[in-house]
Structure formats: structure tokens, C-alpha cells
Amino acid sequence: MEIFLSPNGAEIKVCWRSSLPGAALTKPYSVNANALRKRCEAVRAELTALNDYVRANPKFDERRDPAWSQYSTIMRRLRNEGGMLRAALIEAGQPEDIAEVFDRRVRALPKDTEVTVHCSDQDVTIPLGFICENTSFTLKERPSRGDFDGFWINRLKLSIRLSGTDCATSEAIDRSAFRAIYALNRAEKESVLAELIESDLESERQQFESLTTIDQRDHYDWEDVRSECMKMTNAHAVFFVFAHCDGLSLQLGDSDTVDWARFRNMLRRRADDRSGLVIFNCCTSGIGEQGSSLLSAVTQPGFCGMIGTEAEVHNTGALRCGIRLMWNLCVNGKNLGDAFTDMQNSEDLFPVNLFYTCYAARDFRLNSPITFPV
Known part of the structure; x- marks a missing residue:
């Protein structure tokens, strides 16, 4: 329907x-x-x-x-x-x-x-x-x-x-043309990873550490993120954001904030035959003022959409949901729809996993899983 x-x-x-x-x-x-x-x-x-x-x-x-x-x-x-x-x-x-x-x-x-x-x-x-x-x-x-x-x-x-989003291809994405950028609030990331160890969730911490070695693209300030985005116009990409958010802006540090318009500008100039996906692991990223929200940042050519949240989500829950989604998408070889459904059905992430909404094409996927050295 x-x-x-x-x-x-x-x-x-x-x-x-x-x-x-x-x-x-x-x-x-x-x-x-x-x-x-x-x-x-x-x-x-x-x-x-x-x-x-x-x-x-x-x-x-x-x-x-x-x-x-x-x-x-x-x-x-x-x-x-x-x-x-x-x-x-x-x-x-x-x-x-x-x-x-x-x-x-x-x-x-x-x-x-x-x-x-x-x-x-x-x-x-x-x-x-x-x-x-x-x-x-x-x-x-x-x-x-x-x-x-x-x-x-x-x-x-x-x-x-x-409206305004599009997937450049319905075919599986060539792994060699795929990149991932992680825009992370360093203090909150380190706090959550320490909590995962204390909570006997060491395997999830290890998964996150593995994911952020994909092309070694984890970044902790917006200028660094902007520079990296400019290098990735010819890649299929996932932009993973773990930041403070009010629905209109994103904060990586105490004085390092971008509004939706500046974030949208970072994502511009993508090749017409490439698809991007933004995963927002932050509060209220799926809401905002009409025409001037983080939703507006992805309503441009070269993006199949975003994953966002409908309300506040505590940091540990947000990062765990993001890890589960990325692991299913990149390592377990699932398309975005199946990866998202699996994340939402995970009882160990309940209930904040239900706060996420898929604002994207469900068939976004890689043609082969990513593997890591044992």
C-alpha cells in the first residue's frame, strides 16, 4: 500500500x-x-x-x-x-x-x-x-x-x-564504491563505549570499533566532516551521525554546531549515479520546522533518504541502535529494510528502537558483506 x-x-x-x-x-x-x-x-x-x-x-x-x-x-x-x-x-x-x-x-x-x-x-x-x-x-x-x-x-x-530524495540505482551497491563517514560526539561516544563494557556488552563495543575502521572515516568536528564529504562525491555512502540534536541543528562539541542548512550544504555536489544514506543517532532528528529540518538536508539528488528519531533517545540506546543497524547492513549483508526491521524487533534494544523511522528506500544494500580481519 x-x-x-x-x-x-x-x-x-x-x-x-x-x-x-x-x-x-x-x-x-x-x-x-x-x-x-x-x-x-x-x-x-x-x-x-x-x-x-x-x-x-x-x-x-x-x-x-x-x-x-x-x-x-x-x-x-x-x-x-x-x-x-x-x-x-x-x-x-x-x-x-x-x-x-x-x-x-x-x-x-x-x-x-x-x-x-x-x-x-x-x-x-x-x-x-x-x-x-x-x-x-x-x-x-x-x-x-x-x-x-x-x-x-x-x-x-x-x-x-x-519528495526530492532519489536512489540512483535499485541495484546492489558495489562494495568497492562504498564509503562510510562517522560524525561523532567524542565525549558521548567514549562515555557510551565505557558503559557497554560495564554492562557486559563488549561485543557491541567491538562491533562499533570494527565499523569505524571502514576506510578509517570517523570524525569529531564539522570542518573535518565537511572536508571528507568533498572527497566522497563519487562514492555510494552512509553518513552516520552520533550527536546532540534539537531537530534543527547538530552538535559534535560544546561549540561545534551546524544547522540543517549547513549540514545540507556539506552533503551537496554528489555524482548523479551515486546514492547516499544518512543515519541520525540523535534526539528528534525526524522532526523540525516545515521546510527547515534535518529532513530537508537529504531532500536533494544523490540521497535515498535517512533514518531518524521521533523523540528524545538516550545516548546509550541511540548508539546501540545505530551499531545494530550498520552491522546488519554492512556485515550481515541485509538490505536497509531488513536491517531496520531486525533492529526494531530486537527486544534487547526495546523500547527506544521503536523511536526510529525509516525515511528511505528499503532496498538500499551492498552487493557483498564487509569482512574484518579475525
């Missing part, structure tokens, strides 16, 4: 079509953009509350939250806000009959159906995975991915395609 969201003044027009060859677009219905924006903000506020909970209680220790009552309260609020987001996108749609048909079609989709949503960086950015079709919640056992039953993220394989 494909869903199309188009800005139209104070409204967003919604239409869709099946994935069958030659399927036609339906007539559109309209929703209020401002009302939708408010509901998106409310959902993200609850995701941030869940992130804060996990930062304080990363192993869901029941001694620190008896009967997981605090967790359950957050989940009830999140489900309620997810239901209100659904109402703003569907129940408030006009004409009403077309919106009702859309609702029935989505509900009838089998589990794990791939759904591609087409939009522009000028639109309201919607955390679609957190639309909730069943707002009731009772915790049956310790917190787990099953607590998200009823959310789109637990039923559908969602991808969002931004």
Missing part, C-alpha cells in the same frame, strides 16, 4: 493506492494540519517520557518501579495520544466517507505489510508508527515489544519517502 500526504494551505490532503501494478490513486480527503501537528507533539511528548523512564531504569527493574506502575501509566498515556492522532488523521477527515474507506483498508492489511508513505519536508511530520487502533492497556508481564500491540509500528512495515 502507498499513502500520499500533500500540503494544501491549512490542510493536508490524504490519498492512497494499492501496491498492485497500475493501481490508481483514490480521491483525496483533507485533514486540518494544525490539529494534526498538535497531536504529533503530544505523541512525541509521551515518547520522551518513556525515554526518560528507560534512561533511569534501563533494565526495567521492578524493584525501582513496583508492578511497573510508572511504566504502565506512560503506556496508557501514549496509547491514548496515539488514538487521538489516529482520530486527527482519519476520523476528522473530510469527505467523511473517503476517510472511512481509508480506515477500513488500513485495518484490513495483513501483519507485516509494507506501507510506503510519500510526503514532503514541507508537511507536518507524523510519527505514523504510533497511531493506535486500540487504546486499552493492561500490563500482563514485564515490559516488552508486545505492549505495542495495536500500534501501526507493531503491525506494518512503514517507510516514509521524502
